[in-house]
Amino acid sequence: MYQQRNRRGYATPVDTFMDCGIISRKVYDDWRFGKIPYLEKCCNGNLKTLSFALHEMRTYAARNGWKSSLCFYKKWGTKKKNGQGRKPVIPLRFSKSGNPDIEKQYSTHFVDTEKIKKLKEKMLDE
Numbered sequence: 001m002y003q004q005r006n007r008r009g010y011a012t013p014v015d016t017f018m019d020c021g022i023i024s025r026k027v028y029d030d031w032r033f034g035k036i037p038y039l040e041k042c043c044n045g046n047l048k049t050l051s052f053a054l055h056e057m058r059t060y061a062a063r064n065g066w067k068s069s070l071c072f073y074k075k076w077g078t079k080k081k082n083g084q085g086r087k088p089v090i091p092l093r094f095s096k097s098g099n100p101d102i103e104k105q106y107s108t109h110f111v112d113t114e115k116i117k118k119l120k121e122k123m124l125d126e
Helices: 002-008 013-020 025-032 047-063 100-107 113-125
Strands: 067-070 108-111
Touching (some): 013 025, 013 047, 047 100, 100 108
Antiparallel strands (some): 067 108
């Protein structure tokens, strides 16, 4: 989380899972394209491990004063094709159960507003 925050000002559970080896980039991409029905299915770890990781992320973010921001994850590859209009937006699932509380934990990003402000200032100076 710390490295993500330094790089872009926020951290996400999915990126943290990739950083820790809980999921691979290929698994993530397959899930985003809808090839995997829910992300937990392909995680390297059991539900207790995932729950612990999510809890630790929330605790770390709260301790450092980061804000929670709910993100909507949708299936990739749903843009217009051949001018025939837009395909419907398909939400992605993280958990087998689809429980809204669990889905919310997975899709919450943690934002360090001060770091983002500094990153924006740095970009303007360049």
